Amino acid sequence: xxxxxxxxxxxxxxxxxxxxxxxxxxxxxxxxxxxxxxxxxxxxxxxxxxxxxxxxxxxxxxxxxxxxxxxxxxxxxxxxxxxxxxxxxxxxxxxxxxxxxxxxxxxxxxxxxxxxxxxxxxxxxxxxxxxxxxxxxxxxxxxxxxxxxxxxxxxxxxxxxxxxxxxxxxxxxxxxxxxxxxxxxxxxxxxxxxxxxxxxxxxxxxxxxxxxx
Amino acid sequence: xxxxxxxxxxxxxxxxxxxxxxxxxxxxxxxxxxxxxxxxxxxxxxxxxxxxxxxxxxxxxxxxxxxxxxxxxxxxxxxxxxxxxxxxxxxxxxxxxxxxxxxxxxxxxxxxxxxxxxxxxxxxxxxxxxxxxxxxxxxxxxxxxxxxxxxxxxxxxxxxxxxxxxxxxxxxxxxxxxxxxxxxxxxxxxxxxxxxxxxxxxxxxxxxxxxxx
DNA sequence: CGCGAAGGTGAGCAAGCGCTTAGAAGCGCA
DNA sequence: TGCGCTTCTAAGCGCTTGCTCACCTTCGCG
Numbered sequence: 495x496x497x498x499x500x501x502x503x504x505x506x507x508x509x510x511x512x513x514x515x516x517x518x519x520x521x522x523x524x525x526x527x528x529x530x531x532x533x534x535x536x537x538x539x540x541x542x543x544x545x546x547x548x549x550x551x552x553x554x555x556x557x558x559x560x561x562x563x564x565x566x567x568x569x570x571x572x573x574x575x576x577x578x579x580x581x582x583x584x585x586x587x588x589x590x591x592x593x594x595x596x597x598x599x600x601x602x603x604x605x606x607x608x609x610x611x612x613x614x615x616x617x618x619x620x621x622x623x624x625x626x627x628x629x630x631x632x633x634x635x636x637x638x639x640x641x642x643x644x645x646x647x648x649x650x651x652x653x654x655x656x657x658x659x660x661x662x663x664x665x666x667x668x669x670x671x672x673x674x675x676x677x678x679x680x681x682x683x684x685x686x687x688x689x690x691x692x693x694x695x696x697x698x699x700x701x702x703x704x705x706x707x
Numbered sequence: 708x709x710x711x712x713x714x715x716x717x718x719x720x721x722x723x724x725x726x727x728x729x730x731x732x733x734x735x736x737x738x739x740x741x742x743x744x745x746x747x748x749x750x751x752x753x754x755x756x757x758x759x760x761x762x763x764x765x766x767x768x769x770x771x772x773x774x775x776x777x778x779x780x781x782x783x784x785x786x787x788x789x790x791x792x793x794x795x796x797x798x799x800x801x802x803x804x805x806x807x808x809x810x811x812x813x814x815x816x817x818x819x820x821x822x823x824x825x826x827x828x829x830x831x832x833x834x835x836x837x838x839x840x841x842x843x844x845x846x847x848x849x850x851x852x853x854x855x856x857x858x859x860x861x862x863x864x865x866x867x868x869x870x871x872x873x874x875x876x877x878x879x880x881x882x883x884x885x886x887x888x889x890x891x892x893x894x895x896x897x898x899x900x901x902x903x904x905x906x907x908x909x910x911x912x913x914x915x916x917x918x919x920x
Numbered sequence: 921c922g923c924g925a926a927g928g929t930g931a932g933c934a935a936g937c938g939c940t941t942a943g944a945a946g947c948g949c950a
Numbered sequence: 951t952g953c954g955c956t957t958c959t960a961a962g963c964g965c966t967t968g969c970t971c972a973c974c975t976t977c978g979c980g
């Protein structure tokens with residue numbers, strides 16, 4: 495049940511704002527954060543430019559000083575969000591260790607990111623279709639690189655005998671689908687913290703690939 | 708500009724149309740099938756009533772003879788779709804056998820349904836937020852009943868020692884999330900058939916709960 | 921055959937949409 | 951102080967949206 499109507503200044507909002515600290519100038523950042531929240535809450539198509547500007551405390555016209563179109567906002571969000579998610583994956587992959595350790599690290603941090611940044615992640619992962627045809631391929635390429643990270647680790651694990659995975663392609667799909675979908679259902683008012691979900695999912699995925707716990 | 712022909716009459720369309728055979732009169736069914744396809748393709752908010760009517764080969768006004776609003780269409784689709792998904796789950800659960808067998812059957816048939824009816828499932832599972840406040844609770848209740856089926860089997864399996872599941876609630880969430888998300892990525896032109904995905908996922912889930920294969 | 925109900929249409933309304941424009945307000949700098 | 955640049959606003963344009971309305975068919979039935 496929701497307590498405060500608009501957008502409470504709770505942890506979620508702070509986390510969202512902090513994550514976009516690099517965007518400047520400040521007005522552009524405020525608009526972008528407002529857009530992330532609105533898109534995540536209602537979806538891209540159900541969000542109006544007036545709503546975004548209103549959340550940022552500005553007039554509707556102000557939006558067009560910093561962004562050419564509403565779709566450019568979505569593209570910027572998508573681009574930065576995917577970059578961040580991919581960076582999280584790659585950092586975990588580079589941590590080293592056995593295939594099982596790397597897989598667990600990757601899943602744990604990827605899931606934690608999707609839980610902590612579930613507002614951003616929801617936009618990034620579920621509003622892809624709203625991107626224009628000139629921006630979509632770029633984002634799809636980033637997604638393919640995320641797939642490749644997971645697939646690589648699964649292949650490593652199979653090769654060195656750590657994993658028992660009959661269908662590497664299908665399992666890659668399943669693992670990523672599982673992780674990404676966290677953004678849809680995660681609720682920061684719920685019982686589980688991002689860390690807990692990350693640990694749980696790392697364990698579940700290790701079991702899926704037949705690694706020894 | 709507009710070709711009177713709706714979308715391609717491929718397998719997907721036939722499966723979708725057949726699934727709604729019970730809806731009558733025929734014009735109402737055609738509109739509903741058109742709405743399912745449009746909502747799945749573009750999302751509820753990006754779909755116009757003119758688009759729906761056009762796909763059904765009718766004028767925009769005809770829609771309002773059979774449905775009061777665009778939202779009523781979504782509600783009807785959501786209601787029937789959730790009923791169907793729940794029926795699939797319950798039938799598999801009632802099949803009997805060990806906890807592991809019941810879980811495998813449930814996952815296999817639930818996933819197969821989400822793959823075969825991925826057009827309907829996409830609407831049912833991902834356009835929930837577009838429902839009005841008077842319809843949403845009814846649909847959420849159906850979803851809770853789906854959760855309960857999976858949770859029940861996990862609890863049974865833990866009780867009789869077949870499963871090793873430290874966090875039943877979290878694992879229930881993960882299993883359902885995994886199955887439901889099939890609707891998002893499944894592509895009937897892709898490499899895997901609904902049966903194959905169902906088998907793969909049943910296996911993955913058995914591993915997740917630590918059941919002996 | 922005449923008739924009323926049911927199912928369909930073309931035209932169009934009010935509201936809301938993304939986006940633009942004219943001009944005001946604040947700022948650093950001569 | 952006055953100038954030019956950036957930032958922001960009030961007003962509103964052209965268009966699309968969900969939906970309605972007056973009217974036209976079609977058809978079962980006395």
